[in-house]
Amino acid sequence: MTGDGQAALVPAAPAGPSLLARAGARSGRDERRLVREVQRGSTEALEELFRREWPRAYRAAYLVVHDAAAAEDIAQEAFLAAVRAIDRFDRRRPFGPWMHRIVVNRAIDVTRARSLRREVDAAAVESAAAPPDPPSAPLSSDVVVALGDLSPEQRAVVVLRFVFEYTPGEIARALDMPRGTVNSRLRRALDRLGEVMER
Amino acid sequence: MTTIAERLREQPLPGEAEAAARSWPVVEAALAGRESAAGRSGRHGAPGSAVRHGAPGSAVRHRGRASVLGPRRAVRLALVCALAGAGLVAALTPAGAEVGDWIGDRFAERQDQGAPAFVGLPPGGSVLAISGSGAYAVHADGSSRRLGSFSDAGWSPRGLHVVGVDGRRVIAVNPVGTVKWTIARPGRVHHPAWSLGEGYAVTYLEGDVLRVVAGDGTPATDRALRGRAAPVTPAWRPGSDRILTYATAAGAIETIDVVTGATVWRTSPAAARAAPAAGDPAAGDPATGDLAAGDHATRDPAPAPTAVRELAWTRDGRRVVALSSDGVTILSATGRTLVTIPLPGVSRELAVHPSGRRAAIVVTRGGQARVLDVRLPGGTWQLFQGDVHGLAWSQDGRHLLLAWRATGQWLVIGPGGRMRALHDVSRELGAAGGFPRVAGWCCPG
Numbered sequence: 145m146t147g148d149g150q151a152a153l154v155p156a157a158p159a160g161p162s163l164l165a166r167a168g169a170r171s172g173r174d175e176r177r178l179v180r181e182v183q184r185g186s187t188e189a190l191e192e193l194f195r196r197e198w199p200r201a202y203r204a205a206y207l208v209v210h211d212a213a214a215a216e217d218i219a220q221e222a223f224l225a226a227v228r229a230i231d232r233f234d235r236r237r238p239f240g241p242w243m244h245r246i247v248v249n250r251a252i253d254v255t256r257a258r259s260l261r262r263e264v265d266a267a268a269v270e271s272a273a274a275p276p277d278p279p280s281a282p283l284s285s286d287v288v289v290a291l292g293d294l295s296p297e298q299r300a301v302v303v304l305r306f307v308f309e310y311t312p313g314e315i316a317r318a319l320d321m322p323r324g325t326v327n328s329r330l331r332r333a334l335d336r337l338g339e340v341m342e343r
Numbered sequence: 344m345t346t347i348a349e350r351l352r353e354q355p356l357p358g359e360a361e362a363a364a365r366s367w368p369v370v371e372a373a374l375a376g377r378e379s380a381a382g383r384s385g386r387h388g389a390p391g392s393a394v395r396h397g398a399p400g401s402a403v404r405h406r407g408r409a410s411v412l413g414p415r416r417a418v419r420l421a422l423v424c425a426l427a428g429a430g431l432v433a434a435l436t437p438a439g440a441e442v443g444d445w446i447g448d449r450f451a452e453r454q455d456q457g458a459p460a461f462v463g464l465p466p467g468g469s470v471l472a473i474s475g476s477g478a479y480a481v482h483a484d485g486s487s488r489r490l491g492s493f494s495d496a497g498w499s500p501r502g503l504h505v506v507g508v509d510g511r512r513v514i515a516v517n518p519v520g521t522v523k524w525t526i527a528r529p530g531r532v533h534h535p536a537w538s539l540g541e542g543y544a545v546t547y548l549e550g551d552v553l554r555v556v557a558g559d560g561t562p563a564t565d566r567a568l569r570g571r572a573a574p575v576t577p578a579w580r581p582g583s584d585r586i587l588t589y590a591t592a593a594g595a596i597e598t599i600d601v602v603t604g605a606t607v608w609r610t611s612p613a614a615a616r617a618a619p620a621a622g623d624p625a626a627g628d629p630a631t632g633d634l635a636a637g638d639h640a641t642r643d644p645a646p647a648p649t650a651v652r653e654l655a656w657t658r659d660g661r662r663v664v665a666l667s668s669d670g671v672t673i674l675s676a677t678g679r680t681l682v683t684i685p686l687p688g689v690s691r692e693l694a695v696h697p698s699g700r701r702a703a704i705v706v707t708r709g710g711q712a713r714v715l716d717v718r719l720p721g722g723t724w725q726l727f728q729g730d731v732h733g734l735a736w737s738q739d740g741r742h743l744l745l746a747w748r749a750t751g752q753w754l755v756i757g758p759g760g761r762m763r764a765l766h767d768v769s770r771e772l773g774a775a776g777g778f779p780r781v782a783g784w785c786c787p788g
Binding site for chain 2: 182185187190191194198199202203206207209211212213214215216217218219220221223224227228250253254255287288291302303306307309334337
């Protein structure tokens, strides 16, 4: 994905207004200007980027990890990584997708890590294993709840496809997986989500 | 599909605005810190240069593949190998390489950017760090301040002061290091602790004598409480300026009322283990710390755990947690042993979670150190493997801070095992006296 090719990658705009329209709906030139100003140390420009990208970063993280506290950490960490690397950032590339990749990959790692904590073999420990901490906040949307039944990788694919409107090819590059894998995960995820929608 | 997309995009999510409000100051501080570092180094980096994701010569590791390395990247690989050699726990990520990848990325960025190490501490509190060259307060905005030449120190209950010890002096300072008062003693002083009520008292050890002084340092209030105390930091009962628990040199645990000097309860190393009572009501009035009448030393004394190394009360004031070399013991507020949890290895450091339901404990076995997540009353998980030199929970209990001596880093473990590394801690603090250990994490401003 490059800024020059951005117009060709933007799908048809969805019906109705959306807070999460792709960066192509805003001027890529404007984003490049903001990045340049941040590189020069402008707090105002960084605040503008933060205002624009935080909702999407938090939403992407939340939809993958289903935990508000973890989503906050992940989104915050992505912005910190962006600030640390801002001097090396190529302004010809769109800033938003770069952030999305960081957020989604970190969110996958967090979700995987939760399932891999193991109990130490301590001698003479009689108590049953303590349950894991519950998710920090309930979800009200059936589709969002159903997302929690998917694997972390499936959630990430769904988020990139339907929240950020990435093409399967872009998703494959963002998550470093074969395009066929992206397509199969999308199909399985949509089958599951479709079942929920039909209830 | 449109409906799915709309729902995913438009569904209000809990905590988003609040999270943004908490995160913006951290992000803003990161930019400010970058500017400060650039000023020191005289460079900003090359504007418009590419982010090196997989470019030739890049050390960025894609999943399952290593890339060609240059000289600087060889240092990064050495770090990642050191992490693998230290037995970085694969359970934190699907493969240990993922954590190494992430930490390695941070290392590479750190080398390029010179960003302050402490930007990235979670908001809502300040960390107390102690090295051979003194004590430091480290704040979430990335700033730090040397407080004094303290060999040990502790926060006051709301983080408005720090009490430290320096040779034969007990010294109270504010968070920028301004001395508020000093107590000079004939003997060496150590293991200070500020009371957890209104901060009206400070305890410390002079040799093996347990002493207490008023929180404002009034010399006339400084007095001895007990002799033959073990070199373990005493633990104040939360919400109280009177009830203090300490370990005796004989291996007992005693709780005393520092105002009257009376023993509230005391365990006995020699007595048989007492049968648990049918119920265990919390003793006394949590608001004042006073105990219910008759509710102490007349009970059958339970045996103390062997060789107490650390003591702590749970935040609700209902339990005492005693770490010994071979396990952790939970006692009721009246000194009755509730459960003893053996641990695999030699236990040496303890941090009780604010909920009181779990604790992070450092154990060593076979030369390997690990951090265990111990659920109270039972259940143990491994959090981390590596030589940790101090650990502390954030006040909200969402993060655990580990001082990882082998790599000179502090690690912040967040929800779901998410880890963030803070680099070059010694250099950032200007701590010439060695790697700073974490001695406390206090309090939201």
